[in-house]
Amino acid sequence: MPELPEVETTCRGLADVLVGRRLLNITLRRKGMRIPFPPGLTSSMVGCTVSEITRYAKYICVHLDNGYSALAHLGMSGRMVITNSQVQPGIHDHVVFDSENDVRIMFNDPRRFGLLTITKTAAIGNHKLLSHLGCDPLAYQFTPEFLSARLKNRKLSIKAALLDQKIVSGIGNIYACESLFRAGISPRRMAKSIGGNKVISLVSSIKEVLTEAIKAGGSSLRNYAQPSGELGYFSQNWQVYGREGLYCYCDKNGKRGIKVKRILQSGRSTFYCARCQK
Template sequence: MPELPEVETVRRGLVPALEGRRILAVDVNRPNLRYPFPERFAARLAGRRVEAIDRRAKYLLFRLDSGETMIGHLGMSGRFSIEVEGEVAQPGDFVHAAPANPKHDHVVFRAEGGVVVRYNDPRRFGYMELFPTADEASHKTLGALGPEPHGNEFSGAYLGEVLAGRRTPIKTALLDQSIVAGLGNIYVCEALHRSGISPRRVSASIPGARAERLARDVRDVIVEAIEAGGSSLKDFASTDGALGYFQHGFRVYDRLGAPCPTPGCVGEIQRLVQSGRSTWFCSSCQR
């Protein structure tokens, strides 16, 4: 599933294509994705100008001049592609996945200037809905999210406060979207390795120097991944079809049996399962 850096990469690709443009028409080619589309979905979008495209955690937020926001989630396999005046930016080849099949173009946005944006989702695990922008703080999903991992509210002091007394493993805690928004399995594994913190460590033992180190490394991993365009593992590509390249810098993720890259460490990468998710780590230097 795309994590924060991948969704941010998609957002940046959509901004020049849609931001400031009026949506002329929307083709909805099936009644639902993960959930049914909102009532009169296409009609509520037609004629509306996209004032801004934001991101919160793993969600895309299309701000409309009607006072509504369209929230979009890519799910497991959702992709946007952009066509401008006949030139199509199609998703390219992926590491483990075939190019997008047009039969899975479930939503097509037609905007001013000959812009056509297609949402393709073979597994249909993504979703789109509309809500009043003014109600964002109380939105059932957005209202419960923690701070962004590269925002000003996320710090060692914040981690120390929110993790105090928690008995869950730190890996599990960092995947809790109410603690920090947008982190997923890839970047949590990478940040914990950089910090030298075992994924098994009890969260309550993190406050202090470990929390400061972890907050710094989480921020660095996210910023570096955004700059690299995210990670392409299965279904992710940006809106122009380009692959993310952060996977070439993975230290531990999906590197079972590889030598630990920490200077001076003689361990190798191991794998365990926590809360149903694979965790890659080095038991020699992560304590």
């Protein structure tokens, strides 16, 4: 599933080609995806100019000059593909956006867990898809004090807490594993036990990992590439994720036999080093 860095990369790629341009046509090639397309979706967008494209947690927000914003979520396998009107949509291209300067955006999603809807820009934070979401980890409000308060008395693992979108929004499995490794915190630890220097290190690690991943264009997941078609290369920097059975980087030569482990937590794979993370 595309996580915060992949969605941020998508937003930036779309902004480069859409901001300041008018949407000429929108083709809905099915009745909906995860949820039905709302009535008035196309009429609220066609003829309008894109004023800004931002990210809200894992949502793409396309703000229009008529006071409306489109909300898109990539789901498990979705991606936005930038092309031109000469390229015809394929079987998994469910929405086609045509704008000025012969720019065509195709919302491709083989598994159809993504979604697209419309809302008034002024009320976007109150939309039912967004109103329950926690603080964005790259926002200035996401501080050690903030996270410490949200973890207080939480009787769940710190890994599960980071995946709880009501606590902090946008972090997924990959970046939770990588952030915990960088902070030296075991994913098995109870969330309520993370305080003091540990929570300071964790907040710093989360921001660093996400920022580095965005600069790298995200991670090349099975169904994800940047809108331009380029692959993200942060996966080359994974320290623990997907490295089960390989020697940890604290034991590069394998002389001490320290390997990355994988456990299941709430049905999700967690990768960590038992020596580095306490």
